[in-house]
Amino acid sequence: MNASGLVYKAPTTPYWEYSVGIGNIFKVFRIDACWRGNYRDVPGTSNFTIKGEFGFYF
Numbered sequence: 001m002n003a004s005g006l007v008y009k010a011p012t013t014p015y016w017e018y019s020v021g022i023g024n025i026f027k028v029f030r031i032d033a034c035w036r037g038n039y040r041d042v043p044g045t046s047n048f049t050i051k052g053e054f055g056f057y058f
Contacts, residue, residue: 015039029054 002008021032030053040047 011039013038028056 016037017034018037019032019034021030023030025031032051032053033048034051035048036045039045
């Protein structure tokens with residue numbers, strides 16, 4: 001299954017993050033702010049993000 005020849009290694013500690021969100025904005029939109037709890041020193045990654053979600057919920 002590993003045709004690339006790369007050696008994969010699982011991390012020794014689990015990844016976790018924090019998230020805070022506001023939902024039900026005009027009944028169709030949600031905004032979340034997420035930031036890393038650990039693995040903050042990984043190069044090329046962001047430690048904070050804002051996510052938006054659009055959908056109809058009944």
